[in-house]
Amino acid sequence: MASKSKNPIWAFLASVKLALLLIALLASTSIIGTVIEQNQTPEHYVQHRGEAVASVIQALNLGDMYNSTWFLCLLGAFSLNLIVCSLDRIPTVIKIVRKDNLATNPDRLAKMKLSKEEKIPGTLETAKKEVMQYLHEKGWKTDSRDKEYGTLFFSQKGPWTRYGVYVVHLSILIILLGAVIGSPTVATKILDNREFAFKGGISLPETAQSDFIFSYADEKKIPLDFTVRCNYFDIHYYPGTSMPKDYLSSLTVIEDGKEVLTTTIEVNKPLIYKGITFYQSSYNQIGAAIIKLRETNSGNVHVFPVDPQNYSVTNTWQEGETDAMIRIQSARQTQMPNGQASTEMKIWLMDSDGPPSMFPLMYGSPVIVERPNAKYELTIGPHFATGLQVAKDPGVWWVYTGCALMLIGLYMAFFMSHRKVWAHVYERDGQPMVLFAGHANKNTLGFSKTFSSLTQGFKKPQNNRA
Amino acid sequence: MMNSSQLFGYTTILYLLSAAFYIGLLVFRNKKVGLVGLILASIGVLVHTGALGLRWHESYQIGIGHAPLTNMYESLVVFAWCITLFYILLELKFKDNASVLGALVMPLAVTTMAYASFSTDIDRQISPLVPALQSNWLIAHVITCFIGYGAFSVAAAIGVLYLLKHLAIKRNFSETNMLSTLPELSVLDDLTHKTIIFGFMWLTAGIITGAVWANEAWGTYWSWDPKETWSIITWFVYALALHARFTRGWNGTRIAWLAIIGFISVFFTYFGVNFLLAGLHSYGAS
Numbered sequence: 001m002a003s004k005s006k007n008p009i010w011a012f013l014a015s016v017k018l019a020l021l022l023i024a025l026l027a028s029t030s031i032i033g034t035v036i037e038q039n040q041t042p043e044h045y046v047q048h049r050g051e052a053v054a055s056v057i058q059a060l061n062l063g064d065m066y067n068s069t070w071f072l073c074l075l076g077a078f079s080l081n082l083i084v085c086s087l088d089r090i091p092t093v094i095k096i097v098r099k100d101n102l103a104t105n106p107d108r109l110a111k112m113k114l115s116k117e118e119k120i121p122g123t124l125e126t127a128k129k130e131v132m133q134y135l136h137e138k139g140w141k142t143d144s145r146d147k148e149y150g151t152l153f154f155s156q157k158g159p160w161t162r163y164g165v166y167v168v169h170l171s172i173l174i175i176l177l178g179a180v181i182g183s184p185t186v187a188t189k190i191l192d193n194r195e196f197a198f199k200g201g202i203s204l205p206e207t208a209q210s211d212f213i214f215s216y217a218d219e220k221k222i223p224l225d226f227t228v229r230c231n232y233f234d235i236h237y238y239p240g241t242s243m244p245k246d247y248l249s250s251l252t253v254i255e256d257g258k259e260v261l262t263t264t265i266e267v268n269k270p271l272i273y274k275g276i277t278f279y280q281s282s283y284n285q286i287g288a289a290i291i292k293l294r295e296t297n298s299g300n301v302h303v304f305p306v307d308p309q310n311y312s313v314t315n316t317w318q319e320g321e322t323d324a325m326i327r328i329q330s331a332r333q334t335q336m337p338n339g340q341a342s343t344e345m346k347i348w349l350m351d352s353d354g355p356p357s358m359f360p361l362m363y364g365s366p367v368i369v370e371r372p373n374a375k376y377e378l379t380i381g382p383h384f385a386t387g388l389q390v391a392k393d394p395g396v397w398w399v400y401t402g403c404a405l406m407l408i409g410l411y412m413a414f415f416m417s418h419r420k421v422w423a424h425v426y427e428r429d430g431q432p433m434v435l436f437a438g439h440a441n442k443n444t445l446g447f448s449k450t451f452s453s454l455t456q457g458f459k460k461p462q463n464n465r466a
Numbered sequence: 467m468m469n470s471s472q473l474f475g476y477t478t479i480l481y482l483l484s485a486a487f488y489i490g491l492l493v494f495r496n497k498k499v500g501l502v503g504l505i506l507a508s509i510g511v512l513v514h515t516g517a518l519g520l521r522w523h524e525s526y527q528i529g530i531g532h533a534p535l536t537n538m539y540e541s542l543v544v545f546a547w548c549i550t551l552f553y554i555l556l557e558l559k560f561k562d563n564a565s566v567l568g569a570l571v572m573p574l575a576v577t578t579m580a581y582a583s584f585s586t587d588i589d590r591q592i593s594p595l596v597p598a599l600q601s602n603w604l605i606a607h608v609i610t611c612f613i614g615y616g617a618f619s620v621a622a623a624i625g626v627l628y629l630l631k632h633l634a635i636k637r638n639f640s641e642t643n644m645l646s647t648l649p650e651l652s653v654l655d656d657l658t659h660k661t662i663i664f665g666f667m668w669l670t671a672g673i674i675t676g677a678v679w680a681n682e683a684w685g686t687y688w689s690w691d692p693k694e695t696w697s698i699i700t701w702f703v704y705a706l707a708l709h710a711r712f713t714r715g716w717n718g719t720r721i722a723w724l725a726i727i728g729f730i731s732v733f734f735t736y737f738g739v740n741f742l743l744a745g746l747h748s749y750g751a752s
């Protein structure tokens with residue numbers, strides 16, 4: 001493969017020795033970042049590791065080592081090595097795949113590890129037909145070419161599996177490319193377009209909305225070209241415990257003043273809109289109370305924040321065709337059975353289907369209200385803000401494609417092989433003969449079994465005839 | 467009514483007996499002894515499978531329903547299941563050439579089960595899942611990783627046997643030596659290589675499913691958290707072994723050592739990170 005005219009730099013970059021060195025370096029240096037806590041303040045390192053070590057950490061950027069220049073250079077060198085090495089070798093592979101196997105000299109077939117010669121009764125012409133038909137039946141579609149003493153048949157399976165290794169190598173490059181495309185750093189520093197790829201977050205109080213988020217990198221605002229609203233936030237618990245089972249936020253996307261989409265996100269179930277993904281990541285309580293009504297048939301939830309200074313406002317909503325409204329009539333401090341202070345409210349609820357309902361409501365304990373055409377579950381509880389992580393990663397599909405290709409490539413490289421079968425049908429002293437030969441680039445043991453059953457299968461019917 | 471911990475107990479006993487028979491095979495070189503070992507291991511795996519299924523069922527009965535793959539105890543038990551199952555399949559495929567390996571693999575399975583069952587560091591309760599762990603990707607991720615780990619453990623075991631046999635030959639030990647029961651060096655070498663290839667495929671799938679899951683849950687497919695980093699280190703070690711063999715013709719002792727180094731890395735990915743370093747994956751935290 002190494003041609004004489006080859007440039008020594010090219011040869012170096014194409015060498016597997018370099019690859020082994022780089023892989024070993026990547027593996028060993030990666031350990032550092034698992035031992036030294038990442039992304040801490042300089043003071044933290046001084047405190048926990050001492051001045052001397054801290055200065056080394058500072059100098060080599062070991063506090064953020066996977067983004068440090070030297071580590072990225074290592075990855076770059078690795079990619080370059082991979083590209084050059086593959087470019088260097090692929091022409092040879094293409095030659096092997098495209099090789100004209102009918103040009104093989106029949107004399108060489110007999111010297112191959114897998115070969116078998118048989119006599120065939122009949123004439124040369126019937127023998128040719130028989131061999132061709134037999135191979136077809138066994139799933140080996142043949143091409144043929146006339147040779148000096150007869151005809152050479154050839155058939156192969158999986159020549160393309162030779163590309164498996166290169167599919168794997170390419171997939172690594174695609175994954176790395178995807179990582180670059182999706183990198184907020186690249187978007188900010190190289191593309192000068194912070195909206196191209198970012199990671200950030202926003203804390204949205206229930207009923208509040210926002211058309212921007214804050215970037216994690218620099219805490220600055222990144223505009224969205226739409227608005228998201230948090231309708232409500234909810235925590236589900238495992239029955240009878242205080243162990244959270246799920247965190248949910250109901251989000252509505254608003255564009256040009258129109259609600260285009262309402263959905264509930266959960267941990268592990270984000271909302272993706274216009275390439276931007278909203279993840280449920282945290283929550284916090286923002287003081288005042290909020291009333292939540294869930295209509296139990298439709299599942300619709302309506303929420304109304306309570307202003308402690310001015311609680312007796314009338315809130316209205318629509319449930320199906322019906323208009324409905326709710327008001328806190330009065331509120332007074334009470335004591336719960338366990339002695340804690342609490343607030344009891346008198347609620348007035350009314351819709352177009354009958355006389356108003358009046359009932360008491362305590363902080364934290366739900367009440368069911370039956371209306372002629374609706375049934376509400378009412379709670380008054382803390383007013384939450386949902387913590388959303390917001391990411392735009394245009395590289396993620398490159399990464400996923402690379403991952404899929406890698407699995408396919410590995411399968412091709414490890415478990416599939418390029419198998420060839422030749423059959424030379426010729427005449428020796430007036431006796432038609434066939435010489436089978438076979439070759440596989442991998443799993444030679446398995447292929448030798450296939451080959452011997454192929455040749456033996458050819459012999460059997462003949463013996464019957466004889 | 468039987469519960470899953472009893473079944474796990476029986477599993478451990480069956481594995482222990484199986485290990486004893488496999489060691490017997492090494493000492494007495496009687497194939498029947500090895501066959502008993504294989505049968506005991508197979509019954510053990512069946513009981514083990516039943517126990518896992520029962521634990522899954524029990525988790526639904528107490529209202530938290532999830533696959534038994536979510537804490538250190540469950541992962542150890544699944545790990546032992548994977549190595550045993552992988553080993554049995556290997557023995558069925560490679561017959562006598564593989565059977566002595568049981569003397570190393572089955573004790574590993576027993577140790578894992580015993581450690582899971584008796585260690586005071588390990589909580590054996592079925593506990594509710596924190597929201598981040600409630601994902602089908604979790605199942606895919608854990609299973610693929612553990613098939614890989616199982617294969618790598620077996621590869622390392624073969625590597626150790628290779629080195630022992632190599633040493634015995636070099637020192638000219640007598641023919642009656644126990645290690646002469648082992649297959650030829652070239653067979654062990656080939657088995658190590660094949661097992662590493664198999665494991666590599668699954669580890670790759672494990673890392674990928676983990677990345678997809680992380681992206682679903684946290685919006686980042688890769689965050690260099692210690693567990694992720696160690697998994698990629700492990701992946702590099704085996705990639706190194708494959709290239710050294712394929713393109714530079716490394717074999718024999720060097721591949722055996724790489725199989726062992728790879729296993730140390732697996733071990734660190736699996737335990738070291740949980741017990742020594744903090745991160746997303748320290749079970750139960752997050």
Ligand code: HEM
Pocket residue numbers: 014015016019023078081082085086089165168169172410413414702705708709712713
């Ligand atoms: C860690 C990342 C890498 C992975 C996962 C990978 C994967 C593979 C696989 C699966 C094979 C087939 C091995 C076999 O059939 O046993 C292979 C072969 C090979 N790899 Fe890589 N590779 C990586 C990095 C590299 C790099 C950086 C180079 C650069 C020189 C390289 C050069 C080669 C060569 C020359 C072959 C042999 C191809 C042949 O002759 O058929 N690999 N690689």
